[in-house]
Amino acid sequence: MNWSESICLSQPLHDVVLLEGAPTQDWSDVLAEREQAAYERGRRDGEKDLREQLLQQRADMAEVQQGVIQSLRQTLPRIAQQSETALTQLALEAARRVVADLPISAELVEAVVRDALRQVEDTAEITVHLHPEDLDLLRRHESPLLRAEEGRNPVHVIASSEVTRGGCMVQTCFGLLDARRETKWEQLRKTLTP
Numbered sequence: 001m002n003w004s005e006s007i008c009l010s011q012p013l014h015d016v017v018l019l020e021g022a023p024t025q026d027w028s029d030v031l032a033e034r035e036q037a038a039y040e041r042g043r044r045d046g047e048k049d050l051r052e053q054l055l056q057q058r059a060d061m062a063e064v065q066q067g068v069i070q071s072l073r074q075t076l077p078r079i080a081q082q083s084e085t086a087l088t089q090l091a092l093e094a095a096r097r098v099v100a101d102l103p104i105s106a107e108l109v110e111a112v113v114r115d116a117l118r119q120v121e122d123t124a125e126i127t128v129h130l131h132p133e134d135l136d137l138l139r140r141h142e143s144p145l146l147r148a149e150e151g152r153n154p155v156h157v158i159a160s161s162e163v164t165r166g167g168c169m170v171q172t173c174f175g176l177l178d179a180r181r182e183t184k185w186e187q188l189r190k191t192l193t194p
Contacts, residue, residue, distance in 0.1 A: 088192050096185055104165050106141035109134045113145055116170045116179040117155070127171040129160035134168075 102108065113128055120126060128145075130138070135157060138146055146157055163169055167180030 085193065092185075092189055092192060102166075104134060104137065106137050106143055108166060109138055109168075110143055110145055112166065112179060113157075113168050113170075116168055116177055120170055120172050120174075120177055124173060125154065125156075127156045127158060129158055129163050129169040129171065131163045131165045131167070132159040132161065134163075134165060135159045 109130065113130070116128070117126065138157070145155070160169065164180055164182060167183070169179065170177040
């Protein structure tokens with residue numbers, strides 16, 4: 001189509017005025033202004049959207065952070081308690097194994113018996129039950145525990161298969177004091193574990 005050709009419209013135009021003598025516009029300036037306006041509007045809209053996204057991300061991060069902190073507040077005490085229990089069990093087991101591997105000596109047996117006797121000092125008659133091998137060990141070492149001490153109630157020491165090595169049981173008129181190793185370990189375990 002040539003610029004000088006006529007254009008046929010299906011309906012007449014209303015309120016159209018022919019501009020004669022009007023200055024010609026530089027369409028490149030008009031297009032540049034519109035382009036700049038569209039660019040500015042797009043930049044403002046983009047900045048607004050970016051701000052909203054950043055605010056939403058910050059809110060989401062704060063929510064995640066609060067969730068993590070809350071989870072840690074609940075988890076850390078439980079982990080500490082579990083660690084404490086595990087370490088207590090480990091320490092008890094290590095100590096039990098160390099003590100179990102100690103050789104049974106006359107001094108060890110004497111110390112166990114003396115400790116048990118201190119707990120029952122005021123009774124009239126005392127019978128100490130020892131493992132047969134521990135009693136033989138005391139006899140070989142001529143332990144003073146096997147001799148009657150002057151000014152003290154007599155202590156009878158007898159062999160008993162109910163007593164394990166390194167422990168003893170003390171019988172008095174008031175009852176039985178169990179100073180066997182396994183009994184002491186169980187008492188210690190109950191004391192240290194919840």
